[in-house]
Amino acid sequence: MPIPESELIINRDGSVYHLNLLPDHISETIITVGDPERVPLVSQHFDSIETQIHKREFVTHVGYYQGKRLTVISTGMGTDNIDILINELDALVNIDFVTREPRPLEERISLRIVRVGTSGALQADIPIGSHLVTEHAVGLDSLMQFYPLVETGLEVEVSTGIQQSLDLAYRPYCVRGSDLLREQLGAGMVVGNTLTCPGFYGPQGRVLRLDLRQPDLISRFQNFRYQSAEGEFRLTNFEMETAGYYGLGRMLGHEVVSLNAIVANRATGEFATNAEATVNDLIQKTLDRI
Ligand code: R1P
Ligand code: URA
Known part of the structure; x- marks a missing residue:
């Protein structure tokens, strides 16, 4: 048809x-x-x-x-x-x-899709200026409510834990990206688990003039841990697209990786003084390895 x-x-x-x-x-x-x-x-x-x-x-x-x-x-x-x-x-x-x-x-x-984006770190030990490659992406957005994404046991357990710890009405989705591309393009980078948020302010715990429903949202993100046979899982950074890439990539059979230039650190409260340089270095690194 x-x-x-x-x-x-x-x-x-x-x-x-x-x-x-x-x-x-x-x-x-x-x-x-x-x-x-x-x-x-x-x-x-x-x-x-x-x-x-x-x-x-x-x-x-x-x-x-x-x-x-x-x-x-x-x-x-x-x-x-x-x-x-x-x-x-x-x-x-x-x-x-x-x-x-x-x-x-x-x-x-099967396409090879490489996201080169900016991101905020959640943990104090991931400094501004770092490059981070996403292993697992956790989507707080609603995109996967509409697709039959199949998640592994570990992915369901991690995302159920995040649902409980954030007291959310829905279970986020969790997807591991391409191991092949992560190893090829992310060598030497921080390997992290990226939280994809449906917004930059409230969903990332930023307060300007609006209060948050959960005032301690950032510390809930920072303190989440899941112990598995593979080791300890923690959330390292957040941005606004990676989980969508990883979920759709898995379902359609494309290799996808997300590379993140860390421009903010929410544990220390800093923002990059030269974000452009961190992004340009990441672009050059990506092109050299692609
Ligand atoms: C927010 O400032 C934007 O920056 C990050 C987020 O995912 C969001 O799109 O990525 P990019 O720099 O690639 O846009
Ligand atoms: N992009 C985001 O989505 N969040 C940050 O803190 C920085 C870049």
Whole structure:
């Protein structure tokens, strides 16, 4: 059955609805960033740029870095944008835009998707300026209420523990990312467990003029521990997209990793004086290893 026009929306020029890209526009390795202005910070290192396209917050540059074809795309903020990003990237490679049929199993393409983003550390021993690679992502957002994500026993136990310790009405989701990409791209980085929050202020325990429902939210995040055969699990940092990437990546069969430039530390109350340098170092490290 062809996928109806209302479900897979293809623009008049044959591009996918929000990303505005044609199937030929993307490479199998994709770097994603939140901030559209970070896209040229990545592509400035390319030997050549063959395509530049933008629509809304999705800015895409495709080019070659040391002979390897790479795509860099900005996503804006939040897992709702990651739902659009990953579904549309997957459609570009795994759905035939002429017949509107998913490609047969043996023709399916697994993309390598590398998030290069900023993040706040929860623990005092993860200083500003560090680079952190996410092993497990825990989603406090609602995206996985709508998909049949299959979690391992450990993932369910960890997220049930977090639900209890935060006194939440719902169980967050927990997903381990690609071991392969974590080892390849994250060598020497802090290996952490990232909390993905559906907001920057209240959901990350920040108080400006609004009080929090749980005034001790940050210390609940910081003090959460889960003991398993693999060792002690603690939450190391938070941001706003990683769990969405890891959940959708698992379900659609793409390799995904989240690399985080630590720009804030919520245990010490500091914010980076030179966040740009930490991000630029992470971009360079990513390109060198990709
Ligand atoms: C908040 O300032 C934004 O920064 C982090 C969060 O996930 C959120 O998107 O990532 P990026 O720097 O990649 O946008
Ligand atoms: N991004 C976030 O989402 N939180 C922080 O504290 C820093 C960057």
